Amino acid sequence: MNVHDSERLAAICEKMGYTLADKREDADLIIFNTCAIREGAEDRVFGNVGALKRMKKQKKDLIIAVVGCMTQKQSTANYIMNTFPFVDIVLGTFNLPDFEYYVNAVKKGRQLAVLPEGELNETVPYKRTSGDNAWVTIMQGCNNFCTYCIVPYVRGREKSRSEENILKEVREIVAEGKYKKITLLGQNVNSYGKDLNPQVSFAKLLKDVCAIEGDFKVWFMSSHPKDFTDDVIDVIATEDKVLKDIHLPAQSGSSRVLKAMNRNYTREKYLGIIKKIREKIPNCRITSDFIVGFPTETEEEFQETMSLVNEVKFNSIFAFIYSPREGTVASRMEQVPQEIKQRRVNELLALEKKIQKQEGIK
Numbered sequence: 001m002n003v004h005d006s007e008r009l010a011a012i013c014e015k016m017g018y019t020l021a022d023k024r025e026d027a028d029l030i031i032f033n034t035c036a037i038r039e040g041a042e043d044r045v046f047g048n049v050g051a052l053k054r055m056k057k058q059k060k061d062l063i064i065a066v067v068g069c070m071t072q073k074q075s076t077a078n079y080i081m082n083t084f085p086f087v088d089i090v091l092g093t094f095n096l097p098d099f100e101y102y103v104n105a106v107k108k109g110r111q112l113a114v115l116p117e118g119e120l121n122e123t124v125p126y127k128r129t130s131g132d133n134a135w136v137t138i139m140q141g142c143n144n145f146c147t148y149c150i151v152p153y154v155r156g157r158e159k160s161r162s163e164e165n166i167l168k169e170v171r172e173i174v175a176e177g178k179y180k181k182i183t184l185l186g187q188n189v190n191s192y193g194k195d196l197n198p199q200v201s202f203a204k205l206l207k208d209v210c211a212i213e214g215d216f217k218v219w220f221m222s223s224h225p226k227d228f229t230d231d232v233i234d235v236i237a238t239e240d241k242v243l244k245d246i247h248l249p250a251q252s253g254s255s256r257v258l259k260a261m262n263r264n265y266t267r268e269k270y271l272g273i274i275k276k277i278r279e280k281i282p283n284c285r286i287t288s289d290f291i292v293g294f295p296t297e298t299e300e301e302f303q304e305t306m307s308l309v310n311e312v313k314f315n316s317i318f319a320f321i322y323s324p325r326e327g328t329v330a331s332r333m334e335q336v337p338q339e340i341k342q343r344r345v346n347e348l349l350a351l352e353k354k355i356q357k358q359e360g361i362k
Ligand code: SF4
Pocket: 142, 143, 144, 145, 146, 149, 150, 151, 152, 187, 188, 224
C-alpha cells in the first residue's frame, strides 16, 4: 500500500513539473512516505528528517514533506512539527491526493499539519512504477484491531471503493497493454464491499475483474482468514485469470495465542480453509506470515506454530519476531524475552528450510 501511495505521489509531482533527483542535495522537494507498522522504521524516519536541518538552513526554498501512515497519527504529527520545525508539510494518507495543493500553499509561505481523517479520492492518477504489475487499491483501512497492529489507528476504518470505479480503472490498465498482472490491494481484501450500499462481495468483484477482456492475471493481497469465504475459493478455482497463489497470514498455530491477538479464527478454522483450498485448487501455491514471540506465547504454543507449519507445508513463509508497537494492546502485555524470540524464529525458519528441501518446494 505504501509503494502504491508513492506511485500516486510520483504522478502528482510529475504533473507539477518535478523530475527525480539523483541525490538529496540536488532536490527542491524531499518527501518521506512513511510506514507505521514497525517502531524501528519510525525511528529511522526521525533520524533522516533530523539530518536535513543543515541542508534546509543553506537552501531556504527546499520543501520537506513527511507523509503517510506515520503522520496519520495526530501525536506523531505533532511530535514532528514540534521537533523538526523546518519540516514544511506533515500529511496523512487520506490527504495525499491533495499533495499539490499543500506544496503550492508552502510556496506561499505556509507550514501545514496533518488532517487525520478523510475520504478516498478517486480523481488523482498513479505513475505506475512496479514493472508489469499494476496495483489497484480496492479498499483502505481496517476494522479488525489485531492487538499487535497499528494500522486501524493510522489508516482508519474500512472504506471500499465502488465496484464501478475499480472496474473502470482495471479496464484502463488493460487497455494500456503494458501490464501482465493486476494486484487488487487492501489491508483486508476479503471484507471488501461490506460498507457499500448495496453490499458487493469480494468474490463478485474478483469475478467481474476476470470478466474484463484482455491478456492479464489477477492477484490480491492481503487476506484475512476470518473473512476467507468458500465463494472466493470457488472463483480462484474456476477463473483462469486468477493466479493460483494465495497468501493467507496465519500468524500463529495456537488458538489461545490467536485469541490474544484478536484474530477471530482458530487453528482448526485456518486448517479447514487450507484443506478446502487444496481440495478445490490442487496446484495452488500457499504462503503465510507468522509472528513469533507474541506476548505471553509459551514454548508449547510456539510448538503449535511449528506443527502447523509442518502440517501445511507452505511454499514459503515470512516469520517476524514480535516487536511492541506503542499504543497497541499487545505492547502492554507480558513480553517474551528477546533471546527466546530470536531462538524461536531461528527454529521456525530452519523448519521451513527443511520442509522445502524434503518436499522439493521452490
Ligand atoms: S487485519 Fe489485523 S494485522 Fe491486518 S491490518 Fe487489520 S489490524 Fe492489522
